[in-house]
Amino acid sequence: MKNKILHTDKELVQMYLKGDKKALMILVKKWHQPFCKIAFSYVNSSVVAKDIAQESWVVIINKLKTLEDANKFKSWAIQIVKRKALDYLRKKQRQTKHITFYKEDVEIEEEFQESINDKKDKLSKAIKELTIAHQQVIRLFYVEERSLTEISELLKVSVGTVKSRLFHAREKLKNTIK
Known part of the structure; x- marks a missing residue:
């Protein structure tokens, strides 16, 4: 059986600091x-615990020179390990919050998009229920962005008729969509 010389933490720290x-x-x-x-x-x-212990050793070795009382190595080093573990938990919690917020944002965006799509569908159906004259005025004014005068010239009707058709088409759409 080999003889092992047992050293205290204080002695080991001092020996390491001497090289x-x-x-x-x-x-x-x-x-x-x-x-x-x-x-x-x-x-x-x-697995995470081993990583934390490893990271703690890096800090311990780098800061060992700052340890004022080598007798307190154990409590000092344990505090470093505990802080590293708590840091990991805080980081994990922040990541979980970000993921949760992201998922909520995506869900809200999807609901919003579904709402818009529903409204578009309702509007398309309502437009198809209008008379051809009203459909033409709506398409020319809103889709092609033509002026009332241009629409009047294209349809060969007065500007007043275009205004009237546009008004009545809007009213019918409002009532249909509600």
């Missing part, structure tokens, strides 16, 4: 699994 890379490996071996378990308790996904 001993093996000390860091020992710290990671000692704490990686507990960090995964802590992260898992927040996110309920082992």
Whole structure:
């Protein structure tokens, strides 16, 4: 059986800060699994928990020089893991909100489009129920955007007749659509 020299977290941190890379490996071996378990308790996904633990190690290693009291490594590192897990949950919640808002916007847009299509269908049916003279005036005025004078010349009727037909066509459409 091999003899293993057990070091405290404080000693391992101090050894790593002095340049001993093996000390860091020992710290990671000692704490990686507990960090995964802590992260898992927040996110309920082992894959995500491992990612969080990995990201936490990056922060821990980069900020290890700022740790004032090496005796507090455990609590300091656990706080980093917890913050990373909470960050993940907040990010996930924001994404879920965006997806929910997007779905609601799409649903509203679809309902709006259906409403417009329904109104177009009703209007088309109502126009087809008009007399030919009224249909002509509606098409020329609204679709082809002709002036009353142009319509008068095309249909060879007076401007007053065009106005009258346009008025009566609108009235019939209003009543039919309601």
